[in-house]
Amino acid sequence: MKRFGKVVPVLRPQELKNVFPDFSGGVGTPYTVFNSSTGEKWLLFTGWKDPVGLKREGAVAPIEKNLTVDTGKIKKILPSGMIPGNYTMNAVRGVYNPVREEFIVTVTQDSEAYIFLFDADWNRLGFKRILENVGDHGVPFKPMGAYGYLHDAVAAIPSGEKIKLLAIRDVDDLDKMRVEDYGVVAWHGGGNDVLDLILMPRISVITESDEFGKWVLKMFMGPPLSDVKGLDSEGGVPVIGLLEGDILPNLMVDDSFTQIGHPHYTTEPDGYPKILFSSFRDTWSTRRDTEREGYVHEIYAVYVDHSIFDPRSYGVLKDRVFVEAKRELLGKWYWTGSARKALLIHSGAKSSNVSIEVFEATSLINPEDYVVTRLEIPEDRGKVSLDEPAPFIKINSINPARGSLWLVLKY
Known part of the structure:
Protein backbone atom coordinates (compact mmCIF):
# COMPACT_ATOMS: atom_id res chain seq x y z
CA MET A 1 0.00 0.00 0.00
CA PRO A 311 20.44 15.88 0.93
CA ARG A 312 20.04 15.45 -2.84
CA SER A 313 16.28 15.91 -2.48
CA TYR A 314 16.84 19.44 -1.16
CA GLY A 315 19.14 20.66 -3.92
CA VAL A 316 20.79 23.14 -1.55
CA LEU A 317 21.73 22.99 2.15
CA LYS A 318 23.16 25.96 4.04
CA ASP A 319 24.32 27.43 7.34
CA ARG A 320 25.84 30.70 8.49
CA VAL A 321 29.17 29.52 9.85
CA PHE A 322 30.67 32.80 11.05
CA VAL A 323 29.00 35.97 12.36
CA GLU A 324 31.37 38.62 13.67
CA ALA A 325 28.64 40.78 15.21
CA LYS A 326 27.20 37.85 17.19
CA ARG A 327 30.58 36.40 18.18
CA GLU A 328 29.70 33.15 16.48
CA LEU A 329 32.79 30.97 16.42
CA LEU A 330 34.22 28.85 13.66
CA GLY A 331 35.13 25.21 13.95
CA LYS A 332 32.04 23.05 13.33
CA TRP A 333 32.32 19.97 11.12
CA TYR A 334 29.66 19.73 8.40
CA TRP A 335 28.68 16.52 6.64
CA THR A 336 28.56 17.18 2.91
CA GLY A 337 27.25 13.81 1.70
CA SER A 338 27.31 13.74 -2.09
CA ALA A 339 27.63 17.51 -2.54
CA ARG A 340 29.23 18.47 -5.83
CA LYS A 341 30.14 21.97 -4.73
CA ALA A 342 30.68 23.92 -1.51
CA LEU A 343 30.08 27.65 -1.93
CA LEU A 344 31.44 30.13 0.61
CA ILE A 345 29.81 33.57 0.58
CA HIS A 346 31.34 36.45 2.55
CA SER A 347 29.34 39.59 3.25
CA GLY A 348 28.90 42.50 5.60
CA ALA A 349 32.49 43.77 5.72
CA LYS A 350 34.56 45.74 3.24
CA SER A 351 38.11 44.51 3.03
CA SER A 352 40.74 43.32 0.65
CA ASN A 353 41.09 39.63 -0.17
CA VAL A 354 39.62 37.21 2.37
CA SER A 355 41.61 34.05 3.16
CA ILE A 356 39.74 30.96 4.35
CA GLU A 357 41.26 27.76 5.70
CA VAL A 358 39.12 24.66 5.18
CA PHE A 359 39.72 21.25 6.74
CA GLU A 360 38.49 18.22 4.78
CA ALA A 361 38.04 14.77 6.34
CA THR A 362 36.49 11.45 5.38
CA SER A 363 34.97 10.72 8.82
CA LEU A 364 34.76 12.05 12.37
CA ILE A 365 35.69 8.66 13.78
CA ASN A 366 39.27 9.83 13.24
CA PRO A 367 38.87 13.62 13.00
CA GLU A 368 42.62 14.15 13.24
CA ASP A 369 42.97 12.70 9.74
CA TYR A 370 42.30 15.69 7.52
CA VAL A 371 43.81 17.74 4.76
CA VAL A 372 43.99 21.53 4.67
CA THR A 373 42.60 23.45 1.71
CA ARG A 374 43.26 27.19 1.51
CA LEU A 375 40.84 29.37 -0.45
CA GLU A 376 40.91 33.08 -1.20
CA ILE A 377 37.97 35.35 -1.98
CA PRO A 378 39.04 38.25 -4.20
CA GLU A 379 38.05 41.74 -3.07
CA ASP A 380 35.59 42.20 -5.94
CA ARG A 381 33.97 38.73 -5.78
CA GLY A 382 32.58 37.99 -2.28
CA LYS A 383 32.44 34.24 -2.86
CA VAL A 384 34.55 31.21 -3.67
CA SER A 385 33.73 27.58 -4.37
CA LEU A 386 35.25 24.23 -3.48
CA ASP A 387 34.49 21.50 -6.01
CA GLU A 388 33.81 17.91 -4.90
CA PRO A 389 34.33 18.52 -1.15
CA ALA A 390 35.29 15.64 1.13
CA PRO A 391 32.50 14.01 3.21
CA PHE A 392 33.26 16.36 6.12
CA ILE A 393 34.48 19.95 5.97
CA LYS A 394 35.25 22.52 8.64
CA ILE A 395 35.89 26.23 8.18
CA ASN A 396 38.88 26.52 10.47
CA SER A 397 39.80 30.19 10.03
CA ILE A 398 38.90 33.35 8.15
CA ASN A 399 41.24 36.30 7.75
CA PRO A 400 40.33 39.07 8.31
CA ALA A 401 37.72 37.81 10.79
CA ARG A 402 35.03 40.31 9.90
CA GLY A 403 31.51 40.23 8.48
CA SER A 404 29.55 37.01 7.96
CA LEU A 405 30.38 33.78 6.17
CA TRP A 406 27.81 31.39 4.71
CA LEU A 407 28.39 27.79 3.67
CA VAL A 408 26.11 26.62 0.84
CA LEU A 409 26.24 23.02 -0.41
CA LYS A 410 24.90 22.25 -3.89
CA TYR A 411 23.86 18.74 -4.88
Missing part, protein backbone atom coordinates in the same frame (compact mmCIF):
# COMPACT_ATOMS: atom_id res chain seq x y z
CA LYS A 2 1.49 3.32 -1.08
CA ARG A 3 1.56 5.75 1.85
CA PHE A 4 4.18 8.40 0.93
CA GLY A 5 2.56 11.82 0.89
CA LYS A 6 -0.71 10.72 2.48
CA VAL A 7 -2.05 13.13 5.10
CA VAL A 8 -4.14 11.64 7.92
CA PRO A 9 -6.04 13.44 10.72
CA VAL A 10 -4.98 12.18 14.15
CA LEU A 11 -6.73 14.36 16.73
CA ARG A 12 -8.99 17.36 16.16
CA PRO A 13 -10.37 19.46 19.05
CA GLN A 14 -13.61 20.06 17.16
CA GLU A 15 -14.41 16.38 17.72
CA LEU A 16 -13.66 16.53 21.47
CA LYS A 17 -16.42 18.92 22.54
CA ASN A 18 -18.60 16.11 23.88
CA VAL A 19 -15.96 13.44 24.57
CA PHE A 20 -13.30 15.55 26.31
CA PRO A 21 -14.43 19.19 26.43
CA ASP A 22 -11.35 20.35 28.35
CA PHE A 23 -9.40 19.98 25.09
CA SER A 24 -12.02 21.43 22.77
CA GLY A 25 -9.94 24.59 22.28
CA GLY A 26 -6.88 22.97 20.72
CA VAL A 27 -4.37 20.12 20.75
CA GLY A 28 -0.67 20.19 19.84
CA THR A 29 2.95 19.09 20.30
CA PRO A 30 2.24 15.43 19.38
CA TYR A 31 4.80 12.77 20.32
CA THR A 32 4.48 8.99 20.14
CA VAL A 33 5.77 6.89 23.03
CA PHE A 34 6.09 3.09 22.78
CA ASN A 35 5.89 1.01 25.96
CA SER A 36 8.08 -1.89 24.85
CA SER A 37 7.24 -3.83 28.03
CA THR A 38 3.54 -4.07 27.24
CA GLY A 39 3.38 -3.20 23.54
CA GLU A 40 1.14 -0.21 24.26
CA LYS A 41 1.53 2.85 22.05
CA TRP A 42 0.69 6.27 23.35
CA LEU A 43 0.14 9.72 21.92
CA LEU A 44 1.69 12.30 24.22
CA PHE A 45 0.31 15.77 23.52
CA THR A 46 -0.94 19.06 24.92
CA GLY A 47 -4.55 20.22 25.03
CA TRP A 48 -6.52 23.25 26.16
CA LYS A 49 -9.96 24.80 26.29
CA ASP A 50 -9.31 28.51 26.75
CA PRO A 51 -9.60 30.44 23.47
CA VAL A 52 -6.20 32.14 23.77
CA GLY A 53 -4.33 28.88 24.37
CA LEU A 54 -2.40 29.89 27.48
CA LYS A 55 -3.69 27.29 29.97
CA ARG A 56 -2.39 24.18 28.23
CA GLU A 57 -2.12 20.76 29.83
CA GLY A 58 -0.09 17.64 29.11
CA ALA A 59 -1.95 14.42 28.35
CA VAL A 60 -1.66 10.91 26.91
CA ALA A 61 -4.06 8.60 25.08
CA PRO A 62 -3.69 5.20 23.40
CA ILE A 63 -3.09 5.38 19.65
CA GLU A 64 -3.87 2.50 17.28
CA LYS A 65 -2.07 1.36 14.12
CA ASN A 66 -4.57 3.21 11.94
CA LEU A 67 -3.67 6.41 13.89
CA THR A 68 -7.01 6.41 15.69
CA VAL A 69 -6.74 7.93 19.17
CA ASP A 70 -8.87 6.42 21.93
CA THR A 71 -10.34 9.70 23.13
CA GLY A 72 -12.32 7.89 25.83
CA LYS A 73 -9.02 7.09 27.55
CA ILE A 74 -7.39 10.52 27.47
CA LYS A 75 -5.53 11.08 30.72
CA LYS A 76 -4.20 14.40 31.93
CA ILE A 77 -0.70 13.87 33.29
CA LEU A 78 0.44 17.51 33.50
CA PRO A 79 -2.56 19.62 34.56
CA SER A 80 -2.39 23.39 34.27
CA GLY A 81 -1.64 24.95 37.64
CA MET A 82 0.34 22.12 39.20
CA ILE A 83 3.32 24.42 38.69
CA PRO A 84 2.16 28.06 38.97
CA GLY A 85 2.57 29.91 35.69
CA ASN A 86 0.98 32.07 33.00
CA TYR A 87 1.64 30.00 29.85
CA THR A 88 1.39 26.49 31.21
CA MET A 89 2.58 23.06 29.99
CA ASN A 90 2.98 24.29 26.43
CA ALA A 91 5.15 21.60 24.77
CA VAL A 92 5.79 17.97 25.72
CA ARG A 93 8.29 15.31 24.54
CA GLY A 94 8.97 11.89 26.05
CA VAL A 95 10.38 8.35 25.99
CA TYR A 96 9.77 5.08 27.81
CA ASN A 97 12.48 3.55 30.02
CA PRO A 98 11.96 -0.25 29.84
CA VAL A 99 14.66 -0.94 32.44
CA ARG A 100 12.77 0.87 35.19
CA GLU A 101 9.34 0.68 33.53
CA GLU A 102 8.96 4.44 33.70
CA PHE A 103 8.09 7.22 31.30
CA ILE A 104 10.36 10.28 31.08
CA VAL A 105 8.67 13.46 29.85
CA THR A 106 10.04 16.96 29.27
CA VAL A 107 7.79 20.02 29.29
CA THR A 108 8.29 23.75 28.93
CA GLN A 109 6.28 26.33 30.85
CA ASP A 110 6.78 30.11 30.80
CA SER A 111 10.59 30.46 30.66
CA GLU A 112 11.50 27.11 32.26
CA ALA A 113 11.86 23.46 31.28
CA TYR A 114 11.18 20.43 33.48
CA ILE A 115 11.66 16.66 33.41
CA PHE A 116 8.95 14.45 34.91
CA LEU A 117 9.02 10.75 35.74
CA PHE A 118 5.88 8.60 35.54
CA ASP A 119 5.25 4.96 36.34
CA ALA A 120 3.92 2.49 33.75
CA ASP A 121 0.33 3.68 34.43
CA TRP A 122 1.26 7.35 33.95
CA ASN A 123 1.17 8.15 37.66
CA ARG A 124 3.55 10.98 38.47
CA LEU A 125 6.66 9.99 40.45
CA GLY A 126 8.55 13.28 40.59
CA PHE A 127 9.99 16.14 38.58
CA LYS A 128 12.93 18.51 38.33
CA ARG A 129 13.57 21.87 36.69
CA ILE A 130 16.39 21.50 34.17
CA LEU A 131 16.51 24.79 32.22
CA GLU A 132 15.74 28.47 32.69
CA ASN A 133 15.38 31.35 30.22
CA VAL A 134 13.87 29.19 27.50
CA GLY A 135 10.73 29.44 25.37
CA ASP A 136 7.68 27.32 24.55
CA HIS A 137 9.59 24.99 22.23
CA GLY A 138 9.76 21.77 24.23
CA VAL A 139 12.95 19.78 24.86
CA PRO A 140 13.21 16.70 22.61
CA PHE A 141 15.79 14.23 23.89
CA LYS A 142 17.08 10.81 22.85
CA PRO A 143 18.92 8.29 25.06
CA MET A 144 22.36 7.42 23.77
CA GLY A 145 22.65 3.78 24.87
CA ALA A 146 25.65 2.25 26.62
CA TYR A 147 29.37 1.82 25.84
CA GLY A 148 30.46 4.95 27.66
CA TYR A 149 27.15 6.80 27.58
CA LEU A 150 24.98 4.80 29.97
CA HIS A 151 22.26 7.01 31.50
CA ASP A 152 22.97 9.91 29.09
CA ALA A 153 20.73 11.57 26.51
CA VAL A 154 21.28 14.19 23.85
CA ALA A 155 18.74 17.02 23.53
CA ALA A 156 18.10 20.04 21.33
CA ILE A 157 16.59 23.47 21.93
CA PRO A 158 16.21 26.61 19.82
CA SER A 159 17.76 29.87 20.92
CA GLY A 160 16.48 32.70 18.76
CA GLU A 161 18.02 32.22 15.33
CA LYS A 162 20.19 29.39 16.63
CA ILE A 163 19.73 25.72 17.44
CA LYS A 164 21.76 24.24 20.28
CA LEU A 165 22.61 20.71 21.39
CA LEU A 166 22.57 19.68 25.04
CA ALA A 167 23.56 16.62 26.99
CA ILE A 168 21.27 15.45 29.78
CA ARG A 169 23.48 13.38 32.05
CA ASP A 170 21.77 10.72 34.23
CA VAL A 171 18.48 11.39 32.48
CA ASP A 172 16.90 8.44 34.36
CA ASP A 173 17.72 9.77 37.85
CA LEU A 174 16.17 13.00 39.13
CA ASP A 175 18.71 13.34 41.93
CA LYS A 176 21.78 13.06 39.70
CA MET A 177 20.39 14.64 36.54
CA ARG A 178 22.31 17.59 35.07
CA VAL A 179 22.37 19.44 31.75
CA GLU A 180 25.47 20.38 29.74
CA ASP A 181 25.46 22.88 26.89
CA TYR A 182 27.27 21.74 23.75
CA GLY A 183 26.76 24.97 21.87
CA VAL A 184 25.29 26.09 18.57
CA VAL A 185 24.91 23.52 15.77
CA ALA A 186 22.94 25.67 13.32
CA TRP A 187 22.35 29.38 12.95
CA HIS A 188 19.82 30.32 10.34
CA GLY A 189 16.11 30.48 11.13
CA GLY A 190 13.76 33.41 11.52
CA GLY A 191 12.21 32.26 14.80
CA ASN A 192 12.87 28.59 15.55
CA ASP A 193 10.34 27.17 17.98
CA VAL A 194 8.86 23.69 18.68
CA LEU A 195 11.27 21.10 17.33
CA ASP A 196 12.19 17.43 17.19
CA LEU A 197 15.60 15.83 17.50
CA ILE A 198 16.45 12.73 15.45
CA LEU A 199 19.50 10.47 15.82
CA MET A 200 18.42 7.63 13.54
CA PRO A 201 18.55 7.36 10.58
CA ARG A 202 20.64 10.56 10.61
CA ILE A 203 21.45 13.23 13.18
CA SER A 204 18.87 15.89 12.33
CA VAL A 205 16.53 18.49 13.76
CA ILE A 206 13.12 19.34 12.33
CA THR A 207 11.84 22.66 13.59
CA GLU A 208 8.99 25.05 13.04
CA SER A 209 10.19 28.43 11.90
CA ASP A 210 8.41 31.75 11.48
CA GLU A 211 9.11 32.68 7.87
CA PHE A 212 7.06 34.69 5.35
CA GLY A 213 4.59 35.53 8.10
CA LYS A 214 3.80 31.82 8.49
CA TRP A 215 4.89 28.96 10.70
CA VAL A 216 6.47 26.35 8.44
CA LEU A 217 8.83 23.40 8.90
CA LYS A 218 12.55 23.23 8.20
CA MET A 219 15.05 20.40 8.22
CA PHE A 220 18.50 20.82 9.74
CA MET A 221 20.56 17.86 8.58
CA GLY A 222 23.71 16.39 10.09
CA PRO A 223 25.92 13.33 9.63
CA PRO A 224 25.11 9.64 9.97
CA LEU A 225 25.87 8.14 13.38
CA SER A 226 28.35 5.74 11.79
CA ASP A 227 30.70 8.68 11.09
CA VAL A 228 30.61 10.32 14.53
CA LYS A 229 32.60 9.01 17.48
CA GLY A 230 30.30 9.97 20.33
CA LEU A 231 28.89 12.42 22.81
CA ASP A 232 32.00 13.99 24.30
CA SER A 233 34.12 17.08 23.80
CA GLU A 234 36.44 15.41 21.30
CA GLY A 235 34.10 12.87 19.75
CA GLY A 236 32.11 14.90 17.27
CA VAL A 237 28.61 15.74 18.49
CA PRO A 238 29.59 18.99 20.25
CA VAL A 239 31.47 20.21 17.17
CA ILE A 240 29.16 19.19 14.35
CA GLY A 241 27.08 21.65 12.38
CA LEU A 242 23.64 21.06 10.91
CA LEU A 243 22.66 22.33 7.46
CA GLU A 244 19.27 23.86 6.72
CA GLY A 245 17.00 22.56 3.97
CA ASP A 246 13.44 23.24 2.87
CA ILE A 247 11.45 20.15 3.84
CA LEU A 248 8.00 21.41 2.79
CA PRO A 249 8.20 20.20 -0.86
CA ASN A 250 8.96 16.70 0.47
CA LEU A 251 5.82 16.75 2.63
CA MET A 252 3.40 17.90 -0.07
CA VAL A 253 0.99 19.56 2.36
CA ASP A 254 -1.25 22.28 0.94
CA ASP A 255 -2.51 25.71 1.92
CA SER A 256 -5.66 24.39 3.57
CA PHE A 257 -3.53 23.92 6.71
CA THR A 258 -2.61 27.66 6.69
CA GLN A 259 0.37 27.12 9.03
CA ILE A 260 2.06 23.98 10.36
CA GLY A 261 4.39 23.34 13.27
CA HIS A 262 5.12 21.05 16.25
CA PRO A 263 6.92 18.39 14.13
CA HIS A 264 7.69 14.86 15.32
CA TYR A 265 9.32 12.17 13.15
CA THR A 266 8.32 8.61 14.04
CA THR A 267 7.59 5.14 12.66
CA GLU A 268 4.95 4.54 15.34
CA PRO A 269 2.32 3.27 15.70
CA ASP A 270 2.07 1.43 12.36
CA GLY A 271 5.71 0.87 11.36
CA TYR A 272 5.72 3.47 8.57
CA PRO A 273 7.82 6.68 8.62
CA LYS A 274 5.79 9.82 9.11
CA ILE A 275 5.86 13.30 10.57
CA LEU A 276 3.20 14.25 13.08
CA PHE A 277 2.47 17.96 13.08
CA SER A 278 -0.02 20.56 14.26
CA SER A 279 -2.02 22.72 11.89
CA PHE A 280 -2.92 26.28 12.84
CA ARG A 281 -5.81 27.16 10.51
CA ASP A 282 -7.31 30.08 12.43
CA THR A 283 -4.26 32.20 13.23
CA TRP A 284 -4.79 34.65 10.36
CA SER A 285 -7.96 36.34 11.64
CA THR A 286 -9.26 37.86 14.88
CA ARG A 287 -11.93 36.33 17.11
CA ARG A 288 -14.79 38.61 18.13
CA ASP A 289 -14.88 37.31 21.70
CA THR A 290 -11.18 37.66 22.52
CA GLU A 291 -10.10 40.23 19.89
CA ARG A 292 -7.08 37.98 19.32
CA GLU A 293 -6.12 35.45 16.66
CA GLY A 294 -7.38 31.90 16.96
CA TYR A 295 -5.53 29.06 18.68
CA VAL A 296 -7.44 25.99 17.50
CA HIS A 297 -4.53 23.62 16.77
CA GLU A 298 -5.19 20.23 15.17
CA ILE A 299 -2.90 17.17 14.95
CA TYR A 300 -2.20 15.44 11.63
CA ALA A 301 0.30 12.96 10.22
CA VAL A 302 1.96 13.05 6.80
CA TYR A 303 3.72 9.90 5.57
CA VAL A 304 7.27 10.38 4.30
CA ASP A 305 10.04 8.31 2.77
CA HIS A 306 13.86 8.28 2.82
CA SER A 307 14.02 11.47 0.73
CA ILE A 308 13.64 13.70 3.81
CA PHE A 309 17.06 12.42 4.98
CA ASP A 310 18.68 12.55 1.51
